[in-house]
Amino acid sequence: MRIEQMAAFLPRLFSMTREMDRAQREEEARERAAWQQYLMTIAAPSGQLGDGRLASLDDLKAAGLLETSGLFLGAQQGRMLFFSGDGHLLTYARTGSGKGRDLVLPNLAHVRDRSLIVVDVKDGENCFASREHRGDGLGSPCIYLNPFNLLGLPNTRINPLQVLIDIVRDGGEIDTQADEIAQTIRPMNPREGDGWVGKGSIRLISIRAEYAAHFDPVNCTLGGLWKFVNAGNDELEREFQMMASCGIEGIARKAAAMAATYADAPKQFEAYRSDAIEALAAFEVGKTLDRATSAHNFDFGRLKHEPCTVYLITPSDKLGVAASWVSLIVNYAIEAIARERGGVRTCFLLDEFPQLPPAPAILKALRLYRGKGIQLWFFAQGRFSMEGRWSQDAVKEIEDQASILNMTGIEDPSMMRDVERWSGNRTIVTRGQNIGGGAVESAGINRGESRRPVLQAEDIRGIGAGRQIIKVAGLPQLVVCDRLPFYDVSPWKAQIGDVRQLHQGVF
Known part of the structure; x- marks a missing residue:
C-alpha cells in the first residue's frame, strides 16, 4: 500500500519541483530584467557619436579670455571676458540690441593700450559719452573728424587722396x-x-x-x-x-x-x-564734405607711436550722404597706419559697417595687415545685412578671418545652421519599449544612441537679450555667456556719460 501511495505521490513531487524551479528562474529573470533596466536608466552616453559641449571657465582660462587686458567681450559666471589677441572681431546683433551699451562703450571706458578709431555715425553718441574720460582720464589725445560740427567740437580735415x-x-x-x-x-x-x-x-x-x-x-x-x-x-x-x-x-x-x-x-x-x-x-565744391576733405591736418601714422582716439562723427540722418566719406577715411587710415612703423596697435570700431560702401583696404587688412598692428572690429545687424554691400565670398572671408565672432538674437536660418555645426555634436541616449500581444503579453525595453547638435535651433533662438554666443578661433567649444552693460560695472558707470542726455539736449 505504501509503495502504491509513494508511486502515486512521485508525479506530484516532480510537478512541485518543476514549479518551484520555474518560479525561481522567473524570479531570477525578473531580477536580471530589473537590474538591466536600472543599468539602462543610469547608463551614460558612450560619446561615440560626438562628445561636444559648451565652453567652461577652465576652457576660457586656457584660451586666455580671463585675463584683464584687451577688448572686453562679456561675462561668464561673474568673470569678465577679454580678448587680448591681435585678430579681428565680428559682432552680429540686431538693431536696438545694445551693441553700443554692451560692447562699444565698455571698451571706450576700458581700453588704454592701443589707439582706437571709432566710427560714430549716430549723432556722435559714443564721442559724447566717452571723450572726457578718454582725453582727461586716460590721457589719450582725442581727434575729431567732425565735418557737421556736432557737439560743439572742432573738425580735423583729412584728404583721402x-x-x-x-x-x-x-x-x-x-x-x-x-x-x-x-x-x-x-x-x-x-x-x-x-x-x-x-x-x-x-x-x-x-x-x-x-x-x-x-x-x-x-x-x-x-x-x-x-x-x-x-x-x-x-x-x-x-x-x-x-x-x-x-x-x-x-x-x-x-x-x-x-x-x-x-x-x-x-x-x-x-x-x-x-x-x-x-x-x-x-x-560738391563749397559743401560740407568738400570743406572737410580739402586739406590734410592729421597724420594717422601718429597712432602707431602713442595711443590716440579718433572719432568719425556724423549725424544719423546724414549717413546716406556721409557714408562714402567714412569709408574713404577708413580706407586711407588703414593704408597710412600700415605704412608706418611703430609699436602701438590700432583697433577700428566699425559700427554700422553694412551701411558703409566697401573699401578695398578692409580685405587687405584682413589678409595682410594683422602683423602691422591693425585690428578691425565689425558691427553688423546680421549676415544678410552684410551681403547687401559685400559679396557672399567676402562676407564668408570676414567671418572666417574673425578671431572672435559674437552673436545675439540670431534669426537667420543659414546662420542658425552654421551655429549648430559650430557647436559640435553630442551623443544622446534614446530608450524605447516594445509590447507584444497574443495569448501571452510580452514587453521589452531597448536603449539606443543618436547624434544631436549641442545647440539646436530652439536653443539658439532662445539666447536673446542679455546673452550671447561667442565663437573663438582655436577654442573647440562655443561660449554662451552674458552681455554686460557699462552701467553695471564700476568704475565704468562713472566714466561713461548718459547718451540719453544728448538726445534730450541736456549737456
Missing part, C-alpha cells in the same frame, strides 16, 4: 592706390552683374586722381574730382588733351582711350560720367 600726393612727393610710383580710392568712391555692388557703367566710372575717377597727384596736387581732392566730372564739354576736352600729353605713358594712354570714348561713343561716355557725378555728389 593725400596718399597719392605723398607717393609722388616721395618719388614713388602710384600702383593700385588710385584704383582703390576710385572703387571706394564708386563701389561695385555684388548684385550689379557685369556693371560696365560702374567700371567705366571707376576708370574715369582713377585716371583723374592719378593725374592730379602728379600735376595738379591742389585739386587732388574729392572736390577737385567733382569739378572734373562736372566740367563743360570744352573744359573736358582741354583736360583730356592735357592728360594725354602729360608725359607719363600710363596716364597718357588711359586718358587717350577715355578721350576716344568721349569722341566716338558719347552716349557710353555720358553713362560713365553720369555715374561718376552721382558717386561724387556728396563732395
Whole structure:
C-alpha cells in the first residue's frame, strides 16, 4: 500500500519541483530584467557619436579670455571676458540690441593700450559719452573728424587722396592706390552683374586722381574730382588733351582711350560720367564734405607711436550722404597706419559697417595687415545685412578671418545652421519599449544612441537679450555667456556719460 501511495505521490513531487524551479528562474529573470533596466536608466552616453559641449571657465582660462587686458567681450559666471589677441572681431546683433551699451562703450571706458578709431555715425553718441574720460582720464589725445560740427567740437580735415600726393612727393610710383580710392568712391555692388557703367566710372575717377597727384596736387581732392566730372564739354576736352600729353605713358594712354570714348561713343561716355557725378555728389565744391576733405591736418601714422582716439562723427540722418566719406577715411587710415612703423596697435570700431560702401583696404587688412598692428572690429545687424554691400565670398572671408565672432538674437536660418555645426555634436541616449500581444503579453525595453547638435535651433533662438554666443578661433567649444552693460560695472558707470542726455539736449 505504501509503495502504491509513494508511486502515486512521485508525479506530484516532480510537478512541485518543476514549479518551484520555474518560479525561481522567473524570479531570477525578473531580477536580471530589473537590474538591466536600472543599468539602462543610469547608463551614460558612450560619446561615440560626438562628445561636444559648451565652453567652461577652465576652457576660457586656457584660451586666455580671463585675463584683464584687451577688448572686453562679456561675462561668464561673474568673470569678465577679454580678448587680448591681435585678430579681428565680428559682432552680429540686431538693431536696438545694445551693441553700443554692451560692447562699444565698455571698451571706450576700458581700453588704454592701443589707439582706437571709432566710427560714430549716430549723432556722435559714443564721442559724447566717452571723450572726457578718454582725453582727461586716460590721457589719450582725442581727434575729431567732425565735418557737421556736432557737439560743439572742432573738425580735423583729412584728404583721402593725400596718399597719392605723398607717393609722388616721395618719388614713388602710384600702383593700385588710385584704383582703390576710385572703387571706394564708386563701389561695385555684388548684385550689379557685369556693371560696365560702374567700371567705366571707376576708370574715369582713377585716371583723374592719378593725374592730379602728379600735376595738379591742389585739386587732388574729392572736390577737385567733382569739378572734373562736372566740367563743360570744352573744359573736358582741354583736360583730356592735357592728360594725354602729360608725359607719363600710363596716364597718357588711359586718358587717350577715355578721350576716344568721349569722341566716338558719347552716349557710353555720358553713362560713365553720369555715374561718376552721382558717386561724387556728396563732395560738391563749397559743401560740407568738400570743406572737410580739402586739406590734410592729421597724420594717422601718429597712432602707431602713442595711443590716440579718433572719432568719425556724423549725424544719423546724414549717413546716406556721409557714408562714402567714412569709408574713404577708413580706407586711407588703414593704408597710412600700415605704412608706418611703430609699436602701438590700432583697433577700428566699425559700427554700422553694412551701411558703409566697401573699401578695398578692409580685405587687405584682413589678409595682410594683422602683423602691422591693425585690428578691425565689425558691427553688423546680421549676415544678410552684410551681403547687401559685400559679396557672399567676402562676407564668408570676414567671418572666417574673425578671431572672435559674437552673436545675439540670431534669426537667420543659414546662420542658425552654421551655429549648430559650430557647436559640435553630442551623443544622446534614446530608450524605447516594445509590447507584444497574443495569448501571452510580452514587453521589452531597448536603449539606443543618436547624434544631436549641442545647440539646436530652439536653443539658439532662445539666447536673446542679455546673452550671447561667442565663437573663438582655436577654442573647440562655443561660449554662451552674458552681455554686460557699462552701467553695471564700476568704475565704468562713472566714466561713461548718459547718451540719453544728448538726445534730450541736456549737456
